[in-house]
Amino acid sequence: MISRATAPWLLAGPALLLFVGVVLIPIAMxxxxxxxRWGQFTGIEPVFILDNxxxxxxxxxxxxxxxxxxxIAVAVTLISALIGTPEAYVxxxxxxxxxxxxxxxxxxxxxxxxVARTLGWALLFGGExxxxxxxxxxxxxxxxxLRFMFTETGVIIAxxxxxxPFMVLSVxxxxxxxxxxxxxxxVSLGASRATVLGRIVLPQAVPGILGGxxxxxxxxxxxxxxxxxxxxRRLKVASTLAYDEFLNTxxxxxxxxxxxxxxxxxxxxxxxxxRIVERRFAQVFE
Amino acid sequence: xxxxxxxxxxxxxxxxxxxLAPILVVCFVAFTPEGFLSFPTHTWSLRWFRAIANYPEFIxxxxxxxxxxxxxxxxxxxxxxxxxxxxxxxxxxGREPITALFLSPLMIPHVVLGIAFxxxxxxxxxxxxxxxxxxxxxxxxxxxxxxxxxxSAAGMDRSIxxxxxxxxxxxxTVFRRVTLPLIMPGVASGxxxxxxxxxxxxxxxVFIAAPGTTTLPVRxxxxxxxxxxxxxxxxxxxxxxxxxxxxxxxxxxxxxERLLAGRAAQGEET
Numbered sequence: 172m173i174s175r176a177t178a179p180w181l182l183a184g185p186a187l188l189l190f191v192g193v194v195l196i197p198i199a200m201x202x203x204x205x206x207x208r209w210g211q212f213t214g215i216e217p218v219f220i221l222d223n224x225x226x227x228x229x230x231x232x233x234x235x236x237x238x239x240x241x242x243i244a245v246a247v248t249l250i251s252a253l254i255g256t257p258e259a260y261v262x263x264x265x266x267x268x269x270x271x272x273x274x275x276x277x278x279x280x281x282x283x284x285x286v287a288r289t290l291g292w293a294l295l296f297g298g299e300x301x302x303x304x305x306x307x308x309x310x311x312x313x314x315x316x317l318r319f320m321f322t323e324t325g326v327i328i329a330x331x332x333x334x335x336p337f338m339v340l341s342v343x344x345x346x347x348x349x350x351x352x353x354x355x356x357x358v359s360l361g362a363s364r365a366t367v368l369g370r371i372v373l374p375q376a377v378p379g380i381l382g383g384x385x386x387x388x389x390x391x392x393x394x395x396x397x398x399x400x401x402x403x404r405r406l407k408v409a410s411t412l413a414y415d416e417f418l419n420t421x422x423x424x425x426x427x428x429x430x431x432x433x434x435x436x437x438x439x440x441x442x443x444x445x446r447i448v449e450r451r452f453a454q455v456f457e
Numbered sequence: 458x459x460x461x462x463x464x465x466x467x468x469x470x471x472x473x474x475x476x477l478a479p480i481l482v483v484c485f486v487a488f489t490p491e492g493f494l495s496f497p498t499h500t501w502s503l504r505w506f507r508a509i510a511n512y513p514e515f516i517x518x519x520x521x522x523x524x525x526x527x528x529x530x531x532x533x534x535x536x537x538x539x540x541x542x543x544x545x546x547x548x549x550x551g552r553e554p555i556t557a558l559f560l561s562p563l564m565i566p567h568v569v570l571g572i573a574f575x576x577x578x579x580x581x582x583x584x585x586x587x588x589x590x591x592x593x594x595x596x597x598x599x600x601x602x603x604x605x606x607x608x609s610a611a612g613m614d615r616s617i618x619x620x621x622x623x624x625x626x627x628x629x630t631v632f633r634r635v636t637l638p639l640i641m642p643g644v645a646s647g648x649x650x651x652x653x654x655x656x657x658x659x660x661x662x663v664f665i666a667a668p669g670t671t672t673l674p675v676r677x678x679x680x681x682x683x684x685x686x687x688x689x690x691x692x693x694x695x696x697x698x699x700x701x702x703x704x705x706x707x708x709x710x711x712x713x714e715r716l717l718a719g720r721a722a723q724g725e726e727t
Contacts, residue, residue: 182543197577287693291479393566410568
């Protein structure tokens, strides 16, 4: 008979070995790689220098690119919260079968290839099939076509489309915990619809909104395929820059610096935000 | 208070249109009879679907993706089941950090994972091989499988197992005849979600796939980077069609919101 102390280690052992060997070690190697020297003709030299880090911090090109990544991620998070929260509320109050159908339409795209979805936006934004501009022109909203391809606006719209289902899912899950009788009680005590929304529904949805915001922000800041297709080579973000350094310029140490910085910045944001959310809303999570 | 007003319904319609627009556009343009990107205004044509047959690189990549998905999700699930049982049933030192480690690929940017794997695989000499792809995909899809198996295992009634043991069943029999059937909903849905995550993965795979062993999303991505033509829209339309069919099936079997939220079939456990 296996003892209770060793049993969990035997059970979790295989997965643990894999994750230590194939997650922790490679990431440690990447951190180490960021300190190696790289030369056009010499390749990677396994020495310990700070040159790559100094270059990234000194060159305004990298600062601008990280700032753009941050700006896009913040915009996508805000827009997702603004349109995802009301959508989750509408879904929450729907009745079956419509509820099931609408949930499937909203959440289903999460499982559809992000390349295919982004291709859709590339078609909507440019060329013969640019319906977005045609519609805006016909409605008289704009007088000449807007540029979406290779712009931040285009990347933000497409990324919001890719990530907003996570926000809906998170808020929807939070709303599921609300006792519907609290709504009814407020109404029976004479509260207006606006009061019920503002004083009862929204406060209880806030943890869901914040939880969703953390997920959307993290995924937007590290998104690759969508900014690469819509932003093209002209509009670089952190992940597409790292890709270029690794597979085009072949300056792996510099690419490793960008990757490690992205990982560290995201870890700080996620852990910090989680702390705040947990402390501020501890009572809601009980 | 329980009914949506017309304003809410109008918002819902707009939201659904926003979600569906890019997906439907791809499917429409794929049926164009023209040689360039346009909507099929006069007639529908399957010429761009037939054209896929002349591009074996897409077909090879499709089968590579299917194999990769089947292999990596099967291995990820077989690692997840014992790991989930350990996490759900035992309080051991290191339980929380280990769980966090298993779920970490959900939060580590896939670009970083791709770079780490590229560096690691080239160092140990399996760069650009199918083995490398399988190993990396196991790591990336395991958290999805683990969450669902864990939800099932945590919500399981242990008294049935105890009954089996008291009736003299061996631990192997208990696992095969009692535990596994009880957590089967989590295992099956975990496997399905892991498979689809592997099938869709592009960001990490683009770093480690070699020209000979590439997956369909990576092939599509590299093609789109060069130019966008009706061929890649018809390939994408096929991918969308297949995924939607799989999705509707999954929704019938398990419920999409439960699948994605990682919640137990029993509901309130997690």
